[in-house]
Every structure is written in structure tokens, then in C-alpha cells.
Amino acid sequence: MLFSDYVRMIRSHKHIDWAARLPREDMFYLRTPIEPLEWYPMETFERLGNAILAEVGGGDLESVRMWGRMSVDQLIATTPYLVAEGDPVETMMRFRVQRATFFDFEALELPTLTDDHAHVIIHYFMGDMAEEAASYQTMGFFERLLEQAGARAISGRFVERSWKGDPRTVLSLNWSMN
Structure with a gap:
């Protein structure tokens, strides 16, 4: 896709x-x-x-993040069962299962998933520029996916960045249901 x-x-x-x-x-x-x-x-x-x-993007990572957000709506149109209305944790679990159809390697891991928080380990195994862009796209994707599941006050930030020398990339996501 x-x-x-x-x-x-x-x-x-x-x-x-x-x-x-x-x-x-x-x-x-x-x-x-x-x-x-x-x-x-x-x-x-x-x-x-x-x-x-x-x-096309002029190096603007925010536009890549927005593209990641927009891609969620396209995915939901073809896989509406991906979103569990009112249940971000279940939605993330469903994505974990669906993820295997996107990559033939473990590109995304979800080692932490609670009622209001998740850690996503991102490793596409690309060069720094592509890895950073793909990570921002992934951030936008998960922010919108959580939003579609009913989460509010969604905040995503990288706590580790492989393109800056960290051993891996870790995206921290926080949200509330109010």
C-alpha cells in the first residue's frame, strides 16, 4: 500500500x-x-x-506527519474493523495484528500499551533521512488512529531517535479518554 x-x-x-x-x-x-x-x-x-x-515535501517533516495522519482514513476505509470505537488499547492491538501485512519484517513493536500510554519501537532499517521521515509518518499515523478510536489530548514525541545516534527509535504516545 x-x-x-x-x-x-x-x-x-x-x-x-x-x-x-x-x-x-x-x-x-x-x-x-x-x-x-x-x-x-x-x-x-x-x-x-x-x-x-x-x-515534493521540501524536507518538511511536519507534512510527512500529516500524510501519516491522512493515511489512517484510507486504511480504515478498506479495513473498518481496525478501529474499536471508544477503545484505543483494542485498536492498537488490532493494528499490531494487521501490521504483519504491511512489512515482511518487524518494523514496529508495541512493548508498552496501557489505558493512556503506548511506546512504539520503530525500526525500518533505512538510512537516517528515510528513517526519520518514516518515523514522523508513523507518529502521525498513530496519533490519528488513536483519535479515530476516541482518544483525546493525544501527544506523541520521540524519546529515542536512531537518526540522532540512539540505538533505536522509540515513539511515546499519551492520551486521555475525556
């Missing part, structure tokens, strides 16, 4: 010379149909993401 989103975004910005930004093997995917349920090379995914961040 994310790979096809990246390709669709690049294709929609025809005024950008993507061939000057991406290697030949990545350009192949911009000319061929993308199957949403197929697996694609992580290296290509990373390069597409970096190119989008630089050329």
Missing part, C-alpha cells in the same frame, strides 16, 4: 525530473503497474521516499 502511494505521488508530479533524482532500476516502477499487495524492494522504497521528501 505505501509503495503504491509513493509511486502514485511521484507520477502525479510530472513537472519534476525524477530520472535525475532516481536510479534506473527505480524508474522501472514508475513506468509499470503497481500491485498493492505485492512486495517491492525496500531500497527502492527508501529512495522513492527520500526523493518525495526532498522534491
